[in-house]
Amino acid sequence: MNRRQFFPVLAVPLAGAFPEIVQAAKSKDRVIVIGSGVMGASIAYHLAARGAEVALIEKDAPASGTTRNSFAWINANNKTPYSYYALNYEGILGWRRLQLEIGPSLQIQWGGGIAWCGPDPQQIDTLHYTTARHQPWGYPIRNITRDDLERLVPGVRAGDFGAGWHSTLDGTLDPVAATLALVQAGIRAGVTLTKANVATIDFKGDRAIGVTTDKGPFFADHVVIAAGNDSTRLGAQAGIPVPLRTSKGILAHSKPMPPLVHQVLMPAGLDIKQNPDGRIVAGSNFGDTGALAPTPELGAQLLERVTGVLPQTRGIELDTMTLGYRVMPRDEYPIMGRGRQYRNVHVAAMHSGMTSAPAIGQLFAIEVLDGIETAQLQDFRPQRFYA
Template structure:
């Protein structure tokens, strides 16, 4: 269905992508007085955001990710008051289970970095991990990293909250309206093309998630973002499930789970990575999930699965986002490649994008996330990922 509204002829900024990054950026730019048009080829959030597990955390290995996560977490905590939309935030904590010495040393460093940046986390014993997350089998567990302020919420509600606020601030959000190209005069951006016509603008924000690599090619900017399918399942109600069960991750297998209604939401990688845009569910993954569950959460082996879906991680070579302003194409700003932790960073990254577009010092220094890092020294990978 084509969008019925008339395409604006001109904008200060055109945002490409209507997921968490796009709507957050559109809100912050509009609130700063910019004339903003957001283009989304489908429905808001339908790309990766609303297929996410909904985790929110400030617990990472890299300082910039910690600072982005913590600043975003502050917004999630106040989202209802700020935007008049409840997001079903459960701050039941994040619990990373560690079963080898190398990972134990990694998480001890992660805890130190997190606390140094203002977070609150600590290492706990296997027995304490079992008390926090009663369903787990602690066989082989050496310790766990516990970050009690973290948790999960509903991605769809966050997207709608930002979208409502963006429109109230004057942004035009066009769904079912895909960008088809970026027009330049040979050096500078002059417009964004759509099937309905061209919007004149000299600034574009690429917030297209797993599709960002294609958007970059329109202006000759190499954004090394590739899609990776990840699958999720939800269980039937579990009698006696502890309501404050944390977002629990078996780090060596990347199996994770958190409460979802009266049951659990579960996820883990596929047996063989599926690169590309296919979001069909692969039944073979269920065997991989069952093996990981049997190893770490055998109490779930007899619990039925009732639903599931697949979404896309937008992967970069070092599992860190690319956020910055192009040095070769004036007016091209990008925020993509979040490698599975984009949803939780949306609030702060929207502020950063606003600052980059307005050519002012960003609220968080994201210089280390500039895409140019891949042309220089070896990138510093984010290690605390699922």
């Protein structure tokens, strides 16, 4: 085996393209990124933009795991403490930056987010707490009245209105389209995408030297684990604890409809958005759906509730149901950075990676290539899980 070869390129499941084998330039850092969900795609793109030689290794296809099944609300709501809020806020700004760098293929919609509830005192207190917590941090969120809601969402059925808030900075995106756009932008910057299943991370002394896959070995100077729920297995090989817990989410996707909704709408117990392709997506307030199954009956119930809130969606038809497994750390906070034993192995695991992916990509480019530990990630190091 010629160890100067960075990696053996195989299939690239994007637009039927098969990029040529890329030889590592001695002057460039060679980085393997495992996983091409939104997090891995962003990290790979930002590393390549810095001039690194990047191998993006994916066992299935880009955006085929957690990313594909994400509701993809871009926001910094209900994120505490401040360091966690700030990381998500930086992610929102990062998506706006990426729109300038990559363009409309990201398919981002900036309509804001609106939540409201009925007269339940606990729900009212929760909504008011969200506003009171985030306004002092500079987040553009405010309490709204029924009149405000009906003005912001013409035709809405507010029901027995108790309280609400409106966050103007929030957005949403099509998670698959955005991830594919990041992967394509990375390829234009020099990333090579390979379909392979990573079995092991390989080490020599106190450093990782690459990975072994079902398609052979890949060699690099740095390894980044952004493999979603498989990050626990891979992290353990490098002595990095990545404790995740099960958190399932079910979404109903309608057949395409005319443009009706441009905000993320969150009446009590329901989440509603409309993708650029016209499909309305509905879920149940981002909680773990437990033992529920993604059945057509459940989908019909969710879409019926959508019509109860938005009568203009009458006639909506179910297309598909999705069941996703969130990348949810045990303490619900991001797990970011290198471990103790092998300083050139980094892990990126968090919920919600959809919001923070642009910020994580930019920060990891600094951490991996410059060896700097950034302040934004200091509260989220894997070291907190070491015994």
